[in-house]
Amino acid sequence: MSKGNVSASVIKRLPRYYRFLGGLIDQNIVRISSGELANRMGLTASQIRQDLNCFGGFGQQGYGYNVHQLYDEIGEILGLNSHFGAIIIGAGNLGRAVANYLSSERRGFHLMGIFDKKEALAGQLIKGQPVRHISGLDEFCRAYKPDVAVLCLPYAAAADTAEQLVRLGVKGFWNFSHYDLSLKYPDIPVENVHLSDSLMQFCYKVKESKKQQNENQN
Amino acid sequence: MSKGNVSASVIKRLPRYYRFLGGLIDQNIVRISSGELANRMGLTASQIRQDLNCFGGFGQQGYGYNVHQLYDEIGEILGLNSHFGAIIIGAGNLGRAVANYLSSERRGFHLMGIFDKKEALAGQLIKGQPVRHISGLDEFCRAYKPDVAVLCLPYAAAADTAEQLVRLGVKGFWNFSHYDLSLKYPDIPVENVHLSDSLMQFCYKVKESKKQQNENQN
DNA sequence: TAGATTGTTAATCGATTAACAATC
DNA sequence: TAGATTGTTAATCGATTAACAATC
Numbered sequence: 001m002s003k004g005n006v007s008a009s010v011i012k013r014l015p016r017y018y019r020f021l022g023g024l025i026d027q028n029i030v031r032i033s034s035g036e037l038a039n040r041m042g043l044t045a046s047q048i049r050q051d052l053n054c055f056g057g058f059g060q061q062g063y064g065y066n067v068h069q070l071y072d073e074i075g076e077i078l079g080l081n082s083h084f085g086a087i088i089i090g091a092g093n094l095g096r097a098v099a100n101y102l103s104s105e106r107r108g109f110h111l112m113g114i115f116d117k118k119e120a121l122a123g124q125l126i127k128g129q130p131v132r133h134i135s136g137l138d139e140f141c142r143a144y145k146p147d148v149a150v151l152c153l154p155y156a157a158a159a160d161t162a163e164q165l166v167r168l169g170v171k172g173f174w175n176f177s178h179y180d181l182s183l184k185y186p187d188i189p190v191e192n193v194h195l196s197d198s199l200m201q202f203c204y205k206v207k208e209s210k211k212q213q214n215e216n217q218n
Numbered sequence: 219m220s221k222g223n224v225s226a227s228v229i230k231r232l233p234r235y236y237r238f239l240g241g242l243i244d245q246n247i248v249r250i251s252s253g254e255l256a257n258r259m260g261l262t263a264s265q266i267r268q269d270l271n272c273f274g275g276f277g278q279q280g281y282g283y284n285v286h287q288l289y290d291e292i293g294e295i296l297g298l299n300s301h302f303g304a305i306i307i308g309a310g311n312l313g314r315a316v317a318n319y320l321s322s323e324r325r326g327f328h329l330m331g332i333f334d335k336k337e338a339l340a341g342q343l344i345k346g347q348p349v350r351h352i353s354g355l356d357e358f359c360r361a362y363k364p365d366v367a368v369l370c371l372p373y374a375a376a377a378d379t380a381e382q383l384v385r386l387g388v389k390g391f392w393n394f395s396h397y398d399l400s401l402k403y404p405d406i407p408v409e410n411v412h413l414s415d416s417l418m419q420f421c422y423k424v425k426e427s428k429k430q431q432n433e434n435q436n
Numbered sequence: 437t438a439g440a441t442t443g444t445t446a447a448t449c450g451a452t453t454a455a456c457a458a459t460c
Numbered sequence: 461t462a463g464a465t466t467g468t469t470a471a472t473c474g475a476t477t478a479a480c481a482a483t484c
């Protein structure tokens with residue numbers, strides 16, 4: 001299916017396609033042309049066709065794309081039918097929020113355990129999972145071999161925990177900490193979510209927008 | 219200072235520069251060359267010099283950049299010295315996590331209020347702020363005029379709430395919902411954090427990495 | 437068949453990297 | 461002054477858009 005290596009720019013757009021197609025399914029729309037989809041998503045038809053053709057010819061000339069088939073294909077490409085075992089490190093608000101995302105719906109992962117260093121949290125249930133004390137991480141990983149870990153812990157603790165997890169065979173990180181994993185582990189898949197970076201970008205946009213408004217007034 | 223419009227690619231990198239420079243300050247490093255910084259961050263020296271020169275000549279030939287000055291300059295560019303008033307809509311785990319980011323440190327925003335539709339949450343304190351019932355949103359906004367809103371609510375509720383907020387004069391959204399604000403409000407600054415999109419990209423990476431490993435074994 | 441729309445190649449645009457003269 | 465390193469221009473690379481022949 002996949003024609004060799006696909007650029008990161010294309011992959012980044014796939015989840016959005018997937019979301020929109022899901023919406024079309026809800027509206028009982030059966031077929032859609034690249035032009036119409038582009039219109040709804042604020043893209044160009046060209047880009048959509050280029051993107052999809054990285055993976056194969058899902059469309060039909062003169063007809064367009066079958067919504068349901070395309071939805072399934074993209075899900076397949078993203079690997080959403082996988083069952084990667086995931087553990088969450090850090091049971092704060094962020095860890096709890098992430099637990100929801102991992103558990104619900106068909107997203108390629110299932111939640112195996114949640115760890116925290118706070119003794120007081122141990123045993124508390126999150127999404128049916130008891131919070132475990134971090135001291136049991138080694139034993140747990142050796143027994144259950146999680147595929148990936150979600151890092152919801154502070155910068156200071158991230159480096160050591162990441163090293164421990166790599167040693168224990170973890171094969172990927174969904175990283176919410178500020179620690180730069182990919183510098184130390186260039187070959188391990190890492191997906192970063194840096195809320196503070198996002199907030200700073202937002203700050204820039206708001207600032208620029210206000211500046212623009214002021215200039216237009218004068 | 220800023221030389222006209224700066225591309226989004228450059229802006230996206232500024233927070234990471236800012237983080238690294240903060241780290242250098244902690245290590246009491248006074249000056250750094252683009253080459254050395256590139257080395258530490260896994261970038262090219264060229265890119266760093268190009269990026270910084272979008273805003274002005276912060277360096278000195280033969281010497282490099284003054285770490286502290288550069289840190290301050292980037293903070294200035296991002297607008298981190300601003301005091302935009304922000305409200306959070308949705309007091310679930312995500313809303314709570316976001317409250318931490320908004321309140322702490324010098325990031326350009328201050329938290330004015332948290333709203334939720336659940337009656338049961340009303341009055342509960344988060345970061346010193348009582349959760350308010352969503353029914354008081356109109357009155358609150360008219361009285362206190364928040365600059366921006368953080369949307370931590372489900373897709374179903376996002377469209378209506380966004381419209382209400384725009385009507386009430388909110389001038390930017392940090393959007394954690396799946397609702398596509400920028401299609402309807404192209405002129406309002408929006409910064410999206412789509413956790414599920416990030417998770418899907420992560421899934422793709424993990425899947426590809428596993429595939430690679432299997433192929434190398436054979 | 438005629439019309440619509442894809443898949444794909446070619447053209448354009450923008451971003452990254454390389455090179456080097458300017459200068460501290 | 462000589463060495464280092466910037467600021468900036470030019471070259472390269474990749475991503476997006478446009479065009480169009482293939483074909484359903």
